[in-house]
């Protein structure tokens with residue numbers, strides 16, 4: 001029997017175009033002792049994938065090499081096994097790849113059959129861990145403070161804002177459409193959501209955050225970055241989670257000047273989740289708590305078929321995704 005996989009065959013220059021990938025048909029592998037075979041059912045598409053495509057050796061993960069199957073996280077079912085910890089029929093979550101079948105990877109773990117895919121790939125996995133780690137462990141908020149989050153309607157940003165509300169913060173989000181802003185205010189309880197395509201962002205933010213900004217959870221970069229930076233309060237924290245506006249650029253935009261960082265005694269801290277795997281149990285427990293108390297809602301945006309990933313990944317860069325983007329295989 002053969003299965004489909006998608007390999008990286010070219011580096012993006014700088015946009016992700018269909019010709020950088022090639023679909024191949026491969027025979028199912030024979031298993032060695034300790035191995036297991038997973039039929040992937042759902043695959044997560046994440047902005048980080050763009051950063052894995054460049055030849056950049058200083059990142060937290062090595063780049064995907066030309067000729068390799070594109071890397072992903074996903075959920076699947078064990079269909080063949082020579083490993084008693086991963087019996088046939090078990091549902092697993094972890095690093096997979098753009099492929100219908102994958103060999104079990106070192107970070108895979110068995111997960112409950114009954115959990116919705118959105119909980120597994122969204123609220124409890126990378127987006128949830130990112131939101132919790134960035135806001136709670138790095139931002140260290142105090143009730144009553146004002147939090148601004150960019151990319152607010154995305155899978156990370158929407159969870160950041162909701163955790164912020166659960167922790168007693170005033171929450172202002174920036175998102176790219178009126179529909180997304182309405183969802184943030186009406187369904188998720190953001191105090192204010194601002195369409196970053198609006199004319200006078202500085203005035204909109206000043207009205208939404210009359211006491212200034214204590215916490216800035218940065219997911220996007222772009223022009224809104226400077227606007228929020230200028231309205232930071234003394235001793236504010238800037239949590240640099242991602243700069244999606246710069247991922248498809250040969251030369252990233254210049255950042256703000258250090259004078260404000262100095263005089264306002266701001267703390268600016270970047271982070272990536274893989275550096276914090278030692279905290280995963282604690283963070284997962286906290287996320288489950290918010291989820292069980294109905295404090296975390298999310299939207300799942302599902303596209304179908306392995307090859308839908310090739311165009312689908314670009315939905316993250318033009319804002320077509322409405323919530324956590326997942327490929328159903």
Ligand SMILES: NC(=O)c1ccc[n+]([C@@H]2O[C@H](COP(=O)([O-])OP(=O)(O)OC[C@H]3O[C@@H](n4cnc5c(N)ncnc54)[C@H](OP(=O)(O)O)[C@@H]3O)[C@@H](O)[C@H]2O)c1
Nearest residue numbers: 047130154155156175176219220242243244245272273319
């Ligand atoms: N540090 C970590 O460990 C870690 C882990 C996961 C994710 N991240 C980062 O977190 C950020 C959000 O990731 P996500 O998974 O939650 O993705 P997402 O927000 O669900 O999807 C990406 C969204 O970014 C917005 N966007 C795209 N291009 C933009 C631009 N030029 N300017 C402003 N907004 C733009 C779009 O929404 P609009 O319609 O609002 O434009 C799009 O829907 C990314 O930067 C990602 O790299 C970091």
